[in-house]
Amino acid sequence: MIPRVLRELNLLKPLLQIRAMSKSGQHYPKIINSACNNATLTLNHTCLRVKDPKVSVAFYKKHFGMNLLEKKDFPDMKFSLLFLSFPNKVVPTNSQGGNAVFAMNGVLELTHNWGTENDADFKVNNGNEEPHRGFGHICFSVPNIEETCKRLESEGAAFKKRLVDGRQKDIAFVFDPDGYWIELIQYLKEEEPVPDNKENKKFNHTMMRVKDAEKSLAFYQNVLGMKLIKSSVHENAKFTLYFLGYGINKGENSRSTEGLLELTHNWGTESDPAFKYHNGNDKPQGYGHICISCKDPATMCHEIEQKYGDEIEWGVKFNGGKMKNLAFIQDPDGYSIEIVPADLTL
Numbered sequence: 032m033i034p035r036v037l038r039e040l041n042l043l044k045p046l047l048q049i050r051a052m053s054k055s056g057q058h059y060p061k062i063i064n065s066a067c068n069n070a071t072l073t074l075n076h077t078c079l080r081v082k083d084p085k086v087s088v089a090f091y092k093k094h095f096g097m098n099l100l101e102k103k104d105f106p107d108m109k110f111s112l113l114f115l116s117f118p119n120k121v122v123p124t125n126s127q128g129g130n131a132v133f134a135m136n137g138v139l140e141l142t143h144n145w146g147t148e149n150d151a152d153f154k155v156n157n158g159n160e161e162p163h164r165g166f167g168h169i170c171f172s173v174p175n176i177e178e179t180c181k182r183l184e185s186e187g188a189a190f191k192k193r194l195v196d197g198r199q200k201d202i203a204f205v206f207d208p209d210g211y212w213i214e215l216i217q218y219l220k221e222e223e224p225v226p227d228n229k230e231n232k233k234f235n236h237t238m239m240r241v242k243d244a245e246k247s248l249a250f251y252q253n254v255l256g257m258k259l260i261k262s263s264v265h266e267n268a269k270f271t272l273y274f275l276g277y278g279i280n281k282g283e284n285s286r287s288t289e290g291l292l293e294l295t296h297n298w299g300t301e302s303d304p305a306f307k308y309h310n311g312n313d314k315p316q317g318y319g320h321i322c323i324s325c326k327d328p329a330t331m332c333h334e335i336e337q338k339y340g341d342e343i344e345w346g347v348k349f350n351g352g353k354m355k356n357l358a359f360i361q362d363p364d365g366y367s368i369e370i371v372p373a374d375l376t377l
Contacts, residue, residue: 058249058363061338063331066256071326071373072277074257074290076114076138077169077237078319078369079211080155083148084113086208087141091115094188094205095171095232097139100130103377108353109145112377114138119231125376133324134373136290137234139169142319156317157210158309165308165364166318167238167295168204168212172286174231176203176217211317214238218286236274236291237321239366240308244271244296246363251275254335254343255323255368257292260285269298277323292321310365320359320367328370332358 066072081087091097097115100122104111114132116122116139125131132138147153158166173179180194180203191204191212203215216235241247251257257275260283264271276291285291300306311318325331332349345351346359346367357371 058246059253059339060249061253063254063256063334063338065327065331065334066254067252069256069325069331070278072256073136073324073373074237074276074292075133075136075322075324075371075373076140077234077321078140078142079169079209080142080144080316080319081209082143082150082153082155083208084111084141084143085148088113088115090208091139094183094186100138101132101377111143111145113141113143115141117232117234119233125374127376129376131374133322133371133375139234140319140322154315155209155211156309156311156315157212158311158318159212163309163315163317165240165366166311167240167293168214169237170214170216170235170293172216172218172233172235174217174219176201176215179215209317216286218284233287233289235286235289236276236293238293238295239318239364240295240297241362241364242296242306242308243301243363244273244294245301247294247296248273248275250362251292251294254339260291271296271298308364310361310367312365312367320369322369322371324371324373324375326373328358328372332360332370335360 088099092099096118098118099113100116101114102111116135116137120135120137123131123134125134156163158164177194183205184190189206191206192202194200194203201217205213205215207213218233248259252259252275257277258279260274260276260279260281262271262273273294273296274285274291275294276288279285279288329349335343336348344361346361347357349358349370350356351358356375357369359367359369361367
């Protein structure tokens with residue numbers, strides 16, 4: 032009996048730590064009210080650098096049915112931005128009559144630096160290969176994962192992990208043209224009817240590895256106003272997953288939503304002073320950033336500056352760069368988060 036009780040207490044320990052982390056005052060104790068009380072905040076998009084946009088857009092269209100919402104070229108800086116999303120929701124309109132890509136969630140931004148498609152030696156960093164691990168994957172949630180995987184197999188998609196591989200039989204991973212990992216999960220439960228549109232997909236989450244879970248959770252909750260939706264402790268493999276987001280509460284089916292952030296913590300990294308994850312923006316580049324949008328980002332950014340000063344690093348302060356009306360803030364691991372107004376037009 033005693034060994035069993037001790038084992039159960041040991042299993043509960045990470046869960047108790049999770050609860051403590053969400054209320055911890057050790058890291059980022061100052062609450063940013065304009066973020067934590069902001070109902071307009073959303074995790075708008077995830078940015079990935081790509082070698083050849085024609086190949087990447089064709090891939091996401093063919094295999095996942097994504098639509099190209101917007102393409103913006105910046106000739107003076109020699110790069111282009113391409114915004115894609117699933118066609119299962121109404122896309123709002125901006126003041127110029129175009130798609131308001133920053134006023135929604137579930138958007139994938141592909142960044143193309145001109146000329147990379149003609150460079151035979153160019154390769155993006157997918158975030159999963161040593162010594163440049165950091166960013167992990169994006170995740171699409173589907174009604175029926177078996178049907179989706181069968182279709183992808185028939186279309187020639189390259190798999191990192193099929194459903195039958197490994198311990199977890201309910202998830203799969205495919206590669207995109209640049210080697211980024213795309214996780215596939217199912218949001219419908221067995222007893223739920225499949226919708227008329229069997230391929231009604233959702234851009235569920237973006238995963239990043241973090242060195243210190245306590246520090247990262249405090250940053251995303253207290254500074255950026257996200258809520259901890261759920262966590263998953265994997266004792267055998269010694270890692271914990273934390274899911275955060277806006278506009279969703281604990282207990283809801285997080286698989287059926289869009290715009291979540293998954294933080295992966297491999298136990299023990301926080302105790303190694305020399306340990307560091309690759310942020311995707313140092314060489315070799317790959318993953319770019321996540322972007323959060325809201326009605327009044329200027330007020331939010333100003334409050335962060337006033338309360339934290341030099342304790343938080345900025346890539347670009349609000350209105351401080353060549354591209355106006357936006358900011359880039361850095362999390363504890365050096366990952367970039369773009370902050371923009373929901374009505375931003377490029």
